Amino acid sequence: MAEVLQRIGLDVFFPEEQTCCGQPAFNSGQWQEALPVAERFVRVFATAETIVCPSGSCTAMVRSFYPELLANSPLRSDAEALARRVFEFSEFLVKVAKVTDVGADFPHTVTYHDSCHLLRELQLRTEPRILLRNVKNLELVEMLRSDECCGFGGVFSVKFGMISAAMSETKCGNIDATNVEFVTSCDSSCLLHIGGILKKTGSPVRPIHLASILAASPNSSTAARRVHS
Amino acid sequence: MTTAAQEFLRKADEKSFDLRHRKTIRQGIDSYESAHNKGKSRFSDWEAARDRCAQIKAEALSRLDQYLIQFEEVVTSRGGYVFWAANSEEARNYVLEVAKKNNIKTVVKSKSMVTEEIHLNPLLEKNGIEVWETDLGEYIVQLRNEPPYHIVTPAMHLNRSDIAKLFQEKIGGVQTNDPTQLVALARRKLRQAFFAGEMGISGANFLVADCGMIAINTNEGNGRLCTSLPRIHIAMAGIEKIIPHLQDLATLWPVLATAGTGQHLTTYCTLIGGARRNDEVDGPEQFHVVLLDNGRTELLDDTEQRDVLRCIRCGACLNACPIFRNVGGHTYGTTYQGPIGSVLTPHLRGLKEFNHLSFASSLCGACTEICPVRIDLHHHLLQNRRNAVNSGNRPWTERLAFSFWRWMMLSPRRFRFFGWLGRKLMKAVRMLGLSGTRLDPMYKWTKYRAAPDFPAQSFREMWMRNHAANR
Numbered sequence: 001m002a003e004v005l006q007r008i009g010l011d012v013f014f015p016e017e018q019t020c021c022g023q024p025a026f027n028s029g030q031w032q033e034a035l036p037v038a039e040r041f042v043r044v045f046a047t048a049e050t051i052v053c054p055s056g057s058c059t060a061m062v063r064s065f066y067p068e069l070l071a072n073s074p075l076r077s078d079a080e081a082l083a084r085r086v087f088e089f090s091e092f093l094v095k096v097a098k099v100t101d102v103g104a105d106f107p108h109t110v111t112y113h114d115s116c117h118l119l120r121e122l123q124l125r126t127e128p129r130i131l132l133r134n135v136k137n138l139e140l141v142e143m144l145r146s147d148e149c150c151g152f153g154g155v156f157s158v159k160f161g162m163i164s165a166a167m168s169e170t171k172c173g174n175i176d177a178t179n180v181e182f183v184t185s186c187d188s189s190c191l192l193h194i195g196g197i198l199k200k201t202g203s204p205v206r207p208i209h210l211a212s213i214l215a216a217s218p219n220s221s222t223a224a225r226r227v228h229s
Numbered sequence: 230m231t232t233a234a235q236e237f238l239r240k241a242d243e244k245s246f247d248l249r250h251r252k253t254i255r256q257g258i259d260s261y262e263s264a265h266n267k268g269k270s271r272f273s274d275w276e277a278a279r280d281r282c283a284q285i286k287a288e289a290l291s292r293l294d295q296y297l298i299q300f301e302e303v304v305t306s307r308g309g310y311v312f313w314a315a316n317s318e319e320a321r322n323y324v325l326e327v328a329k330k331n332n333i334k335t336v337v338k339s340k341s342m343v344t345e346e347i348h349l350n351p352l353l354e355k356n357g358i359e360v361w362e363t364d365l366g367e368y369i370v371q372l373r374n375e376p377p378y379h380i381v382t383p384a385m386h387l388n389r390s391d392i393a394k395l396f397q398e399k400i401g402g403v404q405t406n407d408p409t410q411l412v413a414l415a416r417r418k419l420r421q422a423f424f425a426g427e428m429g430i431s432g433a434n435f436l437v438a439d440c441g442m443i444a445i446n447t448n449e450g451n452g453r454l455c456t457s458l459p460r461i462h463i464a465m466a467g468i469e470k471i472i473p474h475l476q477d478l479a480t481l482w483p484v485l486a487t488a489g490t491g492q493h494l495t496t497y498c499t500l501i502g503g504a505r506r507n508d509e510v511d512g513p514e515q516f517h518v519v520l521l522d523n524g525r526t527e528l529l530d531d532t533e534q535r536d537v538l539r540c541i542r543c544g545a546c547l548n549a550c551p552i553f554r555n556v557g558g559h560t561y562g563t564t565y566q567g568p569i570g571s572v573l574t575p576h577l578r579g580l581k582e583f584n585h586l587s588f589a590s591s592l593c594g595a596c597t598e599i600c601p602v603r604i605d606l607h608h609h610l611l612q613n614r615r616n617a618v619n620s621g622n623r624p625w626t627e628r629l630a631f632s633f634w635r636w637m638m639l640s641p642r643r644f645r646f647f648g649w650l651g652r653k654l655m656k657a658v659r660m661l662g663l664s665g666t667r668l669d670p671m672y673k674w675t676k677y678r679a680a681p682d683f684p685a686q687s688f689r690e691m692w693m694r695n696h697a698a699n700r
Binding site: 024121 | 588634679692
């Protein structure tokens with residue numbers, strides 16, 4: 001992601017103080033544990049002009065849930081202001097930077113998985129697809145029910161592993177049916193889960209984050225590393 | 230862990246990998262999905278229709294007491310009886326009392342989830358009253374001695390050969406798997422019940438305040454037979470079923486039908502205002518309406534989740550839910566299954582016993598996306614989780630784990646260290662060949678999935694190195 005942002009001419013900073021947005025605890029009902037971590041996030045990014053995040057889920061946490069989690073916090077107004085400055089990567093490129101072609105080249109067949117928070121909390125369906133269609137030599141093959149959950153759901157995937165795995169079997173069946181080389185998405189967590197099931201079932205399809213595809217160009221190191229790993 | 234939670238996990242384990250079950254449900258949902266999409270396309274503006282329905286129900290809830298009293302006044306002015314039941318027991322006992330007073334031996338029922346909620350049938354049967362479910366799906370699950378699998382399609386988990394086998398066992402004379410012939414057999418059997426039935430019990434899809442009528446939607450016509458042939462008709466409904474005006478049905482009826490089954494309207498849309506009048510030739514002699522609270526007024530008090538009472542029991546959220554599709558309706562162990570059941574049941578039957586359902590979700594939001602009355606279902610699951618933690622209804626180990634997590638996340642140094650440790654540990658587990666075995670600390674993950682390939686370096690390490698080099 002950093003490479004792509006730099007390629008389109010932006011200055012990228014990575015505040016090394018950052019840790020987590022707090023979502024794991026928040027989603028587990030442990031709001032009192034999530035709160036200090038979220039407050040920390042607000043402070044760490046207080047001076048950042050724009051925050052770009054390679055995850056629909058983390059972005060949704062900050063944008064949709066911080067105002068609720070921090071409702072009684074002294075940092076509430078900072079959190080609300082921050083929520084307006086945080087963007088998911090594909091959203092930022094297409095809607096904010098107005099870039100739909102980042103000059104990537106990825107000579108492979110790819111299918112796209114709509115991650116739930118990206119789609120239903122942030123309403124982003126077309127942005128990642130626009131970016132993918134503009135990648136040179138990439139063939140995008142839509143799967144059946146691309147918007148059905150992969151079953152990850154954070155702590156859910158270990159607390160209710162059987163349901164989570166069953167959901168992913170259905171998802172991976174739809175991925176396999178497209179006969180592509182790669183499945184991509186805007187959330188690493190979905191890809192981690194999907195990848196785990198694909199590998200277990202011996203599927204040749206490999207997971208890759210959208211950012212890694214967009215970073216790929218004939219002379220790019222990231223893409224080569226990802227593709228050949 | 231509570232008994233209900235243990236039972237849920239046991240059944241979920243059983244059903245999640247039951248491929249026959251998965252296939253049967255998939256087929257059912259596939260045909261629902263295509264009908265639902267077609268149904269929505271018949272609206273000039275489906276989203277506006279959803280908004281309108283949400284507004285109607287919100288208005289009804291905002292003056293629930295007034296509309297209910299208005300409904301009662303109109304019903305009683307026509308000679309009907311209205312009974313206010315605070316809980317299941319009061320509701321059940323009222324029905325039994327009416328049955329006893331009128332010497333009732335046989336009851337015919339049209340589909341009603343509220344009677345499931347209050348466990349009416351066992352009480353009537355215990356008192357020697359024969360009870361017939363007359364909705365085909367309900368009849369099938371009654372023959373199997375099972376609760377409904379799905380609030381709208383109670384026998385969704387069965388295919389035609391399951392049903393043929395069941396009918397052969399319980400009724401006899403089945404020669405084929407042909408649905409038409411199976412339906413004809415059930416119809417002949419149920420006709421006998423209708424003629425024997427002395428009391429009809431129905432639900433109500435809506436209670437219309439301004440005209441004091443109940444609205445019932447069915448597809449088999451059994452609702453009309455149940456409410457017009459027997460001497461007595463008792464309609465049972467949750468208090469949240471009230472709507473202000475008759476004209477509201479102009480939007481609610483098609484939206485309910487579309488959301489429920491993809492139909493434009495259900496085959497039979499019935500309005501009932503009371504018993505037979507002097508100048509009428511048929512209809513029941515008595516008309517009763519039981520208004521059930523059973524925890525609903527407390528939910529009305531909950532400003533965060535009040536919108537749950539807008540629910541019109543269309544079942545769309547069950548169909549859209551990938552959890553429901555994999556674990557199936559019976560795994561929930563509740564009257565109302567799926568997302569609405571997971572949200573509602575803790576309010577009806579206690580957060581302590583039923584909070585696990587709110588955790589059994591990936592929070593994908595497909596339920597909220599499909600809900601025709603715009604209930605914020607998946608966010609309510611999150612709130613239930615928070616409420617369960619705050620009321621001390623979660624294991625102390627969870628609290629401890631997240632206290633540790635917080636400690637780790639409040640320091641980038643600790644975050645980095647534990648990230649590094651985790652990667653090393655996973656590498657060691659793999660090198661020792663323990664990945665996916667019970668000795669794997671990640672077993673809960675690797676039992677079902679291959680262990681992830683983490684890169685040797687984290688992004689942070691790469692960034693810091695490049696940054697140092699450029700400086």
